[in-house]
Amino acid sequence: MNISSNRTLAPNFKAYRVAQIKNYLSNKEAYIDLYELAPHSVIDREFINKISEKSRFDFTKLCPRLSTFEQERWRKVFDYCIDRVSNCADKALVAISNNRFCGIMTFNGEKNVNLSGICSIPDEFGKKVPQTGKSLFYYLFKHVKESGAKNIELEAVENGPFNVVKKYEELGFKKQLGEYSGYTKMVSNKYNTDLQLKSLAKELDYVECKPEKTDLNMFLD
Numbered sequence: 146m147n148i149s150s151n152r153t154l155a156p157n158f159k160a161y162r163v164a165q166i167k168n169y170l171s172n173k174e175a176y177i178d179l180y181e182l183a184p185h186s187v188i189d190r191e192f193i194n195k196i197s198e199k200s201r202f203d204f205t206k207l208c209p210r211l212s213t214f215e216q217e218r219w220r221k222v223f224d225y226c227i228d229r230v231s232n233c234a235d236k237a238l239v240a241i242s243n244n245r246f247c248g249i250m251t252f253n254g255e256k257n258v259n260l261s262g263i264c265s266i267p268d269e270f271g272k273k274v275p276q277t278g279k280s281l282f283y284y285l286f287k288h289v290k291e292s293g294a295k296n297i298e299l300e301a302v303e304n305g306p307f308n309v310v311k312k313y314e315e316l317g318f319k320k321q322l323g324e325y326s327g328y329t330k331m332v333s334n335k336y337n338t339d340l341q342l343k344s345l346a347k348e349l350d351y352v353e354c355k356p357e358k359t360d361l362n363m364f365l366d
Contacts, residue, residue: 160180160181160182160183160192160358160359161180161181161183161356161358161359162178162179162180162354162356162359163179163180163181163238163284163353163354163356164178164179164280164284164351164352164353164354165177165178165179165351165352165354166178166179166276166280166349166350166351166352167350167352168242168274168275168276168350169275170242170243170274170275175242175243176242177240177241177242177247177274177276177277177280178240178241178242179238179239179240179280179281179284180238180239180240180241180359181236181237181238181356182230182237182238182239193227193230193231193237193239193249194227194231196227196239196246197223197224197227202220202223202266204216204217204219204220204223204267207267208267208306211306215305215306216306218302218304218305218306219264219267219305219306222262222264222302222305223249223264223266225262225264226249226250226251226262226263226264227249229251229261229262230249230251233251233253233261234253235251235252235253235261235262236251236252236253236288237249237250237251238250238251238281238284240274240277240280240281242274242277243274245266245274246266247265247266247273247274247277248263248264248265248266248274248277248278248280248281249262249263249264249266250262250263250264250281250284250285251263252285252288252297254294254298255292255294256294256295257294257295257296257297257298258285258288258289258292258294258296258297258298259297259298259299260285260297260298260299263278263281263282263299265277265278276349278312279345279348279349280349280351282316282341282345283341283342283345283346283349283351285297286338286341286342286345287342289335289338290338290339290342295334295335296332296333296334296335297318297332297333297338298330298331298332299313299318299330299331299332300325300328300329300330300331301313301318301328301329301330301331302327302328303327303328303329304327310329310331313331314331316333316341317333317337317340317341318331318332318333318337319331319332319333
């Protein structure tokens, strides 16, 4: 998929495409493209606020088969990710497939990486783009490996539309002891990072891209 644009980029817009993953939608070849937003870039942060508009992502219409509670829970996770990108210095990535946003991830930390937020964005009629979450996690595991960080820590939201604790366990995360209201603390160590990189490399057709400056506003047209 050619995602280049001939438009004039905003002077300080620094979003870069960093990876492309071959995928299949409705039995047709497609791609997931990962874009890294520039740290401390006000323009990038303002752009992220645009994609959070409820008129753009109406979870009641995108997920009609879910209960109102589950729709609101999903929206809350999504809004939290947007807030992290907008108001923090977190590293942030967005996933785009077929010219649609399909995921967002934010994380921070050096020795111990904190996955502060990750959320898939439903496509039409409640359909999620396959491999979005795994593509984002593969990027995260690669970052942890290359940076020399020890662990990845996260807080898995409970009572959501999906059993995310189980999904994280499938990626090798372990529950931490303690009782926490509304979420489960989990951790992944260096050994699991190596294990998951090998496993996901076999599952994903993941290609790193030479950093390519991109005007993400073209996906909002």
